Amino acid sequence: MKDMSESASNFIHDFIDEDIREGGRYEGMKVHTRFPPEPNGYLHIGHAKALYIDFHTAEKYGGLCNLRMDDTNPTKEDEEYVDAIKEDIHWLGYDWGDRFYYASSYFGQMYDYAEELIRKGLAYVCELTADQMKDMRGDLTKPAVSPFRDRPIEESLDLFARMRAGEFEDGRMTLRARIDLSSGNFNMRDPVIYRINHMRHHQTKDTWCIYPMYDFAHPLEDAIEGITHSLCSLEFESHRPLYDWVIENCSVPAKPRQIEFARLGINYTVLSKRKLRNLVENHLVSGWDDPRMPTLCGLRRRGYTPESIRSFHERNGVSKVNSVVDYAFLEHCLREDLNRTARRVMAVIDPVKLILTNYPEDMTETFEVENNPERPEDGTRIVRFSRELYIESDDFMEVPEKKFFRMFPGNEVRLKSAYVIRCTGCVRDDSGRLLEIHAEYDPNSRGGNTPDGRRVKATIHWVDSKTCVSAEVRLYDSLFTVAEPDLADCNYLDFLNPESLKVMSGAKVEKSLADAKPGSGFQFLRLGYFCADSKDSSPERLVFNRSVSLKDSYKS
RNA sequence: UGGGGUGUAGCCAAGUGGUAAGGCACGGGACUUUGACUCCCGCACUCGUAGGUUCAAAUCCUGCCACCCCAGCCA
Numbered sequence: 240m241k242d243m244s245e246s247a248s249n250f251i252h253d254f255i256d257e258d259i260r261e262g263g264r265y266e267g268m269k270v271h272t273r274f275p276p277e278p279n280g281y282l283h284i285g286h287a288k289a290l291y292i293d294f295h296t297a298e299k300y301g302g303l304c305n306l307r308m309d310d311t312n313p314t315k316e317d318e319e320y321v322d323a324i325k326e327d328i329h330w331l332g333y334d335w336g337d338r339f340y341y342a343s344s345y346f347g348q349m350y351d352y353a354e355e356l357i358r359k360g361l362a363y364v365c366e367l368t369a370d371q372m373k374d375m376r377g378d379l380t381k382p383a384v385s386p387f388r389d390r391p392i393e394e395s396l397d398l399f400a401r402m403r404a405g406e407f408e409d410g411r412m413t414l415r416a417r418i419d420l421s422s423g424n425f426n427m428r429d430p431v432i433y434r435i436n437h438m439r440h441h442q443t444k445d446t447w448c449i450y451p452m453y454d455f456a457h458p459l460e461d462a463i464e465g466i467t468h469s470l471c472s473l474e475f476e477s478h479r480p481l482y483d484w485v486i487e488n489c490s491v492p493a494k495p496r497q498i499e500f501a502r503l504g505i506n507y508t509v510l511s512k513r514k515l516r517n518l519v520e521n522h523l524v525s526g527w528d529d530p531r532m533p534t535l536c537g538l539r540r541r542g543y544t545p546e547s548i549r550s551f552h553e554r555n556g557v558s559k560v561n562s563v564v565d566y567a568f569l570e571h572c573l574r575e576d577l578n579r580t581a582r583r584v585m586a587v588i589d590p591v592k593l594i595l596t597n598y599p600e601d602m603t604e605t606f607e608v609e610n611n612p613e614r615p616e617d618g619t620r621i622v623r624f625s626r627e628l629y630i631e632s633d634d635f636m637e638v639p640e641k642k643f644f645r646m647f648p649g650n651e652v653r654l655k656s657a658y659v660i661r662c663t664g665c666v667r668d669d670s671g672r673l674l675e676i677h678a679e680y681d682p683n684s685r686g687g688n689t690p691d692g693r694r695v696k697a698t699i700h701w702v703d704s705k706t707c708v709s710a711e712v713r714l715y716d717s718l719f720t721v722a723e724p725d726l727a728d729c730n731y732l733d734f735l736n737p738e739s740l741k742v743m744s745g746a747k748v749e750k751s752l753a754d755a756k757p758g759s760g761f762q763f764l765r766l767g768y769f770c771a772d773s774k775d776s777s778p779e780r781l782v783f784n785r786s787v788s789l790k791d792s793y794k795s
Numbered sequence: 796u797g798g799g800g801u802g803u804a805g806c807c808a809a810g811u812g813g814u815a816a817g818g819c820a821c822g823g824g825a826c827u828u829u830g831a832c833u834c835c836c837g838c839a840c841u842c843g844u845a846g847g848u849u850c851a852a853a854u855c856c857u858g859c860c861a862c863c864c865c866a867g868c869c870a
Contacts, residue, residue: 247809277870312869369868376866379797383866413868423798425866434868453870477799477865499800501863506806554818556808558801561863565806568819578832613832644830653828687828698828765829793830 270302382421462491542770542786
């Protein structure tokens with residue numbers, strides 16, 4: 240991985256600089272962060288921002304970053320997500336060493352801390368039902384109420400023990416922190432810190448029937464692991480007083496500091512687990528790894544590289560402003576990476592036959608073509624050429640519009656690395672459908688250079704009709720037709736792009752692609768970057784996904 | 796009506812009292828055997844807004860406005 244020790248600074252680093260310098264709260268300590276996903280779904284590019292921040296911050300300061308499953312709610316979580324999360328993180332290029340943890344493995348300690356709070360008179364068992372608690376929460380001006388907050392300590396201790404022992408059904412009672420029922424910050428109005436849930440947990444099995452709430456559990460998890468900086472998103476800002484309260488009132492071994500940053504938004508897509516799940520469950524996409532999905536597995540299948548995603552986050556920066564980044568910027572980062580690494584090949588997505596009428600019927604020859612002009616060390620390959628070829632139907636216009644300088648009757652173009660040819664006409668069937676294009680080649684232009692030095696404006700790609708291989712090419716576009724489908728919270732599905740996937744089943748690709756390994760990426764000359772689909776492509780049936788098109792300054 | 800935040804170009808984003816970085820997008824040009832890449836040029840007389848302090852303000856002070864988050868036994 241690229242050395243990030245000199246990467247762009249941000250406000251979080253400014254805080255850390257203060258914390259670790261002489262007199263700071265963590266003077267002389269190693270910076271320690273954590274990435275704490277809840278195992279209830281797949282990671283998406285928004286999580287990658289958090290990963291970027293957590294891992295690179297640790298790296299910048301020579302510290303460590305833990306991976307921790309924040310699994311405090313068995314109702315929503317499942318082990319099946321754990322391995323997928325690990326795989327995605329490793330794919331992105333991050334490593335947590337031997338520091339992989341489950342929050343659930345701290346349940347015993349958390350229980351003890353809860354008891355400590357009760358003994359200190361800072362927590363109590365409340366028998367309000369969920370509805371009652373809601374009714375008694377108060378509002379912006381009126382404080383909350385709980386008839387149980389002055390319950391004797393011994394009684395709460397006993398009840399809490401019996402909660403744990405399974406004596407009560409779900410929802411019968413809760414453990415609440417005793418903080419401030421009249422706080423302007425609702426999170427401090429005696430928040431519930433333990434609830435009863437008789438559900439088997441994927442890690443702790445049937446050991447527990449009470450589970451700690453996020454606000455209580457998270458600061459304890461951080462403290463237990465010796466985290467110095469607990470970096471999270473903006474919506475937890477108003478929870479920080481509670482985070483600090485827990486750290487202050489439980490006798491924990493460390494005092495982590497929570498710092499919040501803005502989560503990522505990208506236009507023309509959605510980035511909430513709920514909405515992504517919706518797309519999957521309603522079969523609006525083929526799955527979590529559909530190449531149109533902003534999930535890491537979706538982006539991977541689409542052909543995005545880890546480097547492009549890391550670069551995207553690094554260059555976007557970190558701030559506290561709610562932002563929506565242009566999708567075009569993500570695409571830019573991908574093109575930038577692929578431009579310097581991707582092998583160039585020729586593929587014709589929407590083929591039309593080109594016949595070189597003055598080229599001998601039985602002749603065939605080969606040409607040497609560079610694999611990547613950006614990287615000569617990648618060498619060359621041999622492509623075959625003969626009388627009948629395929630070219631892109633978009634590269635021909637019988638009646639050219641202004642500024643079109645590719646194939647049209649009378650015009651000369653170059654077939655990439657082969658010959659200069661002059662279009663002589665075309666053949667159509669009765670209904671006007673284009674059947675074939677005719678042209679004459681200049682035998683003296685072998686390789687593409689004219690003997691008299693005359694210039695041609697266009698160079699087009701082609702494949703040999705005899706040796707080319709058939710393939711399916713999937714052209715992807717944005718999932719939504721509006722920039723911010725998230726804004727209309729109710730009907731974002733109304734803005735699904737019906738053309739987000741176009742399948743081109745009759746593509747012809749050069750022979751060298753016949754054994755393209757699933758997942759491998761290429762630049763299809765003049766078209767874009769494509770990768771062999773990791774699920775559906777095989778030597779018997781080649782399938783390529785368009786990762787991103789090339790920029791095109793041609794405007795008709 | 797309470798609490799917590801945020802406002803710098805179409806989109807991100809530097810900037811921490813000395814006269815508005817950079818990237819994306821966009822427009823123009825050069826180069827080109829990819830209409831790609833690369834390279835040049837242009838793109839905020841002004842930093843949400845109104846005042847104030849100062850020789851000097853995006854930066855300090857005051858008022859106002861806009862937007863985001865919080866009343867799950869979710870995270």
